[in-house]
Amino acid sequence: MANANITKKELAESLKRLASERLFEHVTVGDIVKECGVNRQTFYYHFSDKYELLDWIYYNETFVPLTADISFGNWDEKLYELLQIMRKHKAFYMNTIKCSDNFFEEYLLKMLTTLFETAVEDLDVRGQLTPEKKRLAAKIFAYGLTGVVIEWAMGGMKADEKVLSENMKELVENIERLSYYIYQYKNNLITETELRATLPDLPETLPKTDT
Numbered sequence: 001m002a003n004a005n006i007t008k009k010e011l012a013e014s015l016k017r018l019a020s021e022r023l024f025e026h027v028t029v030g031d032i033v034k035e036c037g038v039n040r041q042t043f044y045y046h047f048s049d050k051y052e053l054l055d056w057i058y059y060n061e062t063f064v065p066l067t068a069d070i071s072f073g074n075w076d077e078k079l080y081e082l083l084q085i086m087r088k089h090k091a092f093y094m095n096t097i098k099c100s101d102n103f104f105e106e107y108l109l110k111m112l113t114t115l116f117e118t119a120v121e122d123l124d125v126r127g128q129l130t131p132e133k134k135r136l137a138a139k140i141f142a143y144g145l146t147g148v149v150i151e152w153a154m155g156g157m158k159a160d161e162k163v164l165s166e167n168m169k170e171l172v173e174n175i176e177r178l179s180y181y182i183y184q185y186k187n188n189l190i191t192e193t194e195l196r197a198t199l200p201d202l203p204e205t206l207p208k209t210d211t
Contacts, residue, residue: 008046010036012057015050020091024054025099054096055103063107070111072119076169082108083149083161090157097153105150112142141172 014036018027029050033043047053062085070078086093097104116138120129129137145168152159 004046007038007042008056011038011043011046011053012061015053015057016089016092019054019095020089022095023099024050024096051101051103058104058107062104063111067111070115072115072122075112075115076165079145079149079168080162080165083152083157083165086153087157087161093153094156097150105146108149109142109146112145113138116141141175145172 011032014032015027018031018035027050029040029043032050032053033040036043043053047056062082066078066082093104117134119141120134120137148164148168152164
């Protein structure tokens with residue numbers, strides 16, 4: 001098992017070097033085994049094709065380490081770590097994300113959806129939301145953040161990753177705060193005056209019930 005893992009890592013490093021030089025779609029299994037110094041039989045013993053190898057890289061080298069202890073309290077720090085990894089291997093990620101059958105996007109979306117499902121569950125202490133609404137809320141956050149990360153990567157990673165992660169954290173916290181106070185208002189836990197004092201930029205007419 002140890003030797004198998006070593007071989008997988010060597011194949012992974014070979015693909016990372018090659019995909020840092022050209023688009024993933026232009027890298028062949030022949031290129032990978034030549035770069036790694038192994039034969040095709042060895043490659044196919046471990047992976048069915050180059051897409052499975054890329055999938056392995058994303059999962060084992062990117063998402064497993066980041067999701068080990070992720071929580072709603074530290075997700076922005078984990079996101080910052082992810083962006084740092086992507087910045088460090090900028091060419092590789094830019095050349096693979098755009099032609100990898102959405103492997104990277106799917107992993108990121110799954111990770112963030114799970115995270116926000118837990119967050120929504122924790123915030124809904126009174127049990128006011130149905131399971132369907134909780135899942136929808138989690139997906140809205142997850143799809144939004146995933147889109148921002150993919151756009152950042154495909155745009156050349158121009159924005160500073162620390163600023164980007166902090167801005168996304170602030171946005172999520174503001175939405176969470178807004179939702180909490182509106183919930184209190186709709187359930188007669190605070191008055192409209194108290195709500196407006198907390199959130200001044202509100203429309204003149206506020207609905208009391210969902211439409």
